[in-house]
Amino acid sequence: MKFVRVNMTGGTVDVDGVPQDYAGLGGRGLTSALINAEVPPTCDPLGPENKLVFAPGFMSGTPLPNTSRISLGAKSPLTGGIKESNVGGTVATALGRLGITAIIVEGQAPQGSLYFLRIDETGNVSLIPAQEYEGKRTYELVDKLLEVYGQKTSVLCIGPAGEHRLALASVQSSDADGRPCRAAGRGGLGAVMGAKGLKALIVDQRGRSADPIADPEAFREAVKAVVKMVQADHMSAEVMPKLGTAALVAPVNAMGAFPCYNARQGTLDGWERISGEAMAEMIQERGGNPTHMGCSQCMIHCSNEFVDVDGRFVTGSLEYETIWAMGGMTGIVDLDTIARLDRLCDDIGVDTMSTGVGIAVAMDAGYKEFGDAAAALEMVEELAQGTEFGRLLGSGPDAVGKHFGHDRVPTVKGQSIAAYDPRAMLGHGVTYATSPMGADHTAGNLVGAYLTHMLDPLNPEGQVATSAFLQVAMAAYDTMGQCFMANVALLSPESFAVMSKLIEAKSGAQLEADEFPHALGRRVLKAEREFNRKAGFTEEDDRLPRFFYSEPLPPHNTVFSIADEELDGVFDF
Amino acid sequence: MKVTVRLYGTWRQRFPGYEPSEGIEVEVPEGATVRDLVTLLEIPEPRQVVVIAGGRVLKAEDKMQRQVPVDVMQTIGGG
Known part of the structure; x- marks a missing residue:
């Protein structure tokens, strides 16, 4: 159990x-507690007072299995x-095997300087000047890093967008095949990393100093139950x-809840051309891989390797949310274009979701036509170039709306x-x-509750609860490092009991009956x-934007109808 | 009466030769319910079947309507 504190101002580690305050925490529970305790809430997210926690x-x-999630926390520039x-x-697995609980990056490197933070297999931590990698896109960067440090290396890195400190900048994570195609996309944490002067975190996967498990036998038994x-x-x-995840296109569209043409x-x-069914068939026909293991210790394999007509790799795990943002919202019903946009976003280092939505807002405002693939590709490319429009798009959909x-x-x-x-899905609102x-x-995704009749998506009753x-x-599972796919399978009281056993077996502590997920999740949300x-x-x-309350959505022609007072009561616990 | 059924997710793989643009025609008795349809389709995990028509997820006891095609999908908890 180690905290690694890195001060970028002085270059010290x-x-x-x-500290005892953080005992039993990891992931989101830890990042949120630490940010709440140590970061001045009114600070400049891109200044030295902000902290970036891994x-x-x-x-x-x-x-x-399925515990390969790492949480990144900071005050968000978005x-x-x-x-x-x-x-x-x-x-996440690599750091766990080194017994590293968190890396806290503080301060700010001198302007114009850029560093790697490397942790070797013995847990030694060093800051390495990385000036020569300035402006490098993530695929080229990670290729080079794996060449230098070996294939058993994990990388979290930023692309040009992070260096430009764009509010949509992501932090890209190398997958099981060493491709930087997985993203901590939301909230602009790539910009925080760029502002610190940190280009990449490089971690050796061969660590052998994981924290001991207090009761290995009980842990093994509980793992079997989870499996x-x-x-x-x-x-x-x-x-x-x-x-x-692309399997969701069909049901959500069939329920009339797939927001498209900027949610008109x-x-x-x-939609059939960009469905999960169409994508799986296309990948199969072209010799790609629709069933790919993207993360360490994964037993679900939800990832895919999307290839072009010649069978060449384009992007890794083309996901539902990206297909929606780059396809549904923009009206671009072409998987090849969507895959290229996804690859570009990963390579430049931006969130596909807010980027796609920003493009859709610009299209809706008349800047370009819906469905204009060439325009979308050009807009995303501008994020890397740092042009005026690129900086506008990179500042987030709100900035795009204001501009137009x-x-x-x-x-x-x-x-x-x-x-x-x-x-059309009130609970999501x-x-x-x-x-x-x-x-x-x-x-807090309610789509499963709608598909299984637990709730009617158009009836306000039950949505808040x-x-x-x-x-x-989810706040509790995000603390465990458990992936969303597994979480969905583990939402019953029996699953919570097994998770409690796992926590007890690992930590040696006795949990209160209500601790997982309820008390833990509430503490996390309260801190946030x-x-x-x-x-x-x-x-x-x-609150939601006004148009969701006033503009009916076809085909159901309904508006968002949950009262403000009800929203204010969500966290009454 | 005949009902047009469109299959999604991995259900398609259980119907060799399934053509997505056409769906399949299933003969059901008048007054047949969603439960009856799922039974006729012989899908071995009926609890995982989601039937959607007219933008609404149908309940097991809902009756099939003449000339209203249905989408037969799978339960998914998000992504």
């Missing part, structure tokens, strides 16, 4: 034990509030390996919504409005909301 999940590096963005790949539960889950065992319609003309005098901007706290329209992260589907339950559960309040957020910030 300190390795210490973990924290593998509490279970990362243990034999528990939302102005607290931010946790988590990502898969291999780095059984995930294997028995239809989504994890059947749908995700064959179609990936809930169904997309030509256009008020149909689907964001909350500056962050774009995801691929579920809150007028509750999550978007109230999550301390800004509009964020992973914070279900969103609240899921937001608490406390930071946001101190940063100046009020209840008025927990």
Whole structure:
């Protein structure tokens, strides 16, 4: 259990034990507690007072499958509030195997300087000048780093967008095949990393100093139970390996909740061409891989390798949210173009979701036509060039809306919504409005509740309670480093009991009956909301944009109808 | 009566020769429910089946309507 504190101002590194306040935490629970305790809430997100925290999940590096998520936390340059963005790949497991609980990057390197932070297999930490890599895109950068440091290396890095400090900049994570195609995309944490002067975190995967497990036998037994539960889950065992998250295009579109043409319609003309079914077939025909393992210790394999007509790799895991943002919102019903846009975003280092939405806002405002693939590709390329338009798009959808005098901007706290329209799936509106992260589907996704009849997506009844339950559960699972796909299989009381056993077996501590996920998740959310309040957020910030309340969405022609008072009660616990 | 059924997700793989642009025609008795349709389709995991028509997720006891095609999909908890 180690904290690695890196001061970029002085170029120093300190390795210490973990303070008692953070015992039993990892991932989001740790990043949010630490940001709330140590970062001045009104600071400049791109200044030296902000801190960028990398924290593998509490279970990362243990034999528990699907725990390869690492949380990145900081004050967000996009939302102005607290931010946790988590990502898969291999780095969380690598850090877990080194017994590193968190890396806290503080201060700011002298202007114009750029560094790598490297952790070798013995846990030695060093800052390495990286000036010669200035402006490098992520694929070329990671290729080079694996050449220099060996294939058993995990990388978290920024591209040109992070160096330009764009509010949409992501931190890219190398996957199981060493490609930087997985993204901590949301909230502009790549800009925070760029502002620190940190180009990449490089971690050796061969560490042998993981924290000891207090009761290995009990841990093994609980792991077996989790494996059984995930294997028995239809989504994890059947749908995700064959179609990936893109399987959601068909049902969400069929329910009239697929926001397209900048959320003017809930169904997309030509959606079949960008569905998960179409994508899996296309990848198969071209000799690509629709069932790919993207992350360490994954037993679900929701990833894919999208290839072009000649069978050449284009991008890794083309996901539902990207297909929606770059296809549905822009009206570009062409998977090859969407895949190229995804690759460009990964390479430049930007969030595909807020980028696609920014493009859609510009199109809706008349800057370009919906469906104009060449224009979309050019707009994304401008993010890397740092042109005037590139900087505008990179500042987020709100900035694009203001620039064009256009008020149909689907964001909350500056962050774009995801691929579920809150007028046709009311509960998603509750999550978007109230999550301390800004509009964020992973914070509490109700689509499963709708597809299984637990809730009617158009009836306000039950939406607040279900969103609240899921937001608490997800905050707890994000603390464990467990991936979303597995989380969905582990939302029953029996699953929570098994997770509690795992935590007890790892830590040796006895948990209160209500600790996982309820008490833990609530503590995480309380810390996040406390930071946001101190940063100046009020209840008025927990609202959707006005057009969701006034502009009916075809085909159901409904508006968002959850009362403000109900939204204000989501976190009454 | 005949009902047009469009299959999605991995259900398609259980119907060799399935043509997405056409779907399949299924003969159901008048008054047949969604549950009856799922039984006729012989999908071994009926609890994982989601049937959507007219933008709404149908319940097991909902009746099939003449000339209203249905989409037969799978449960997914998000992504």
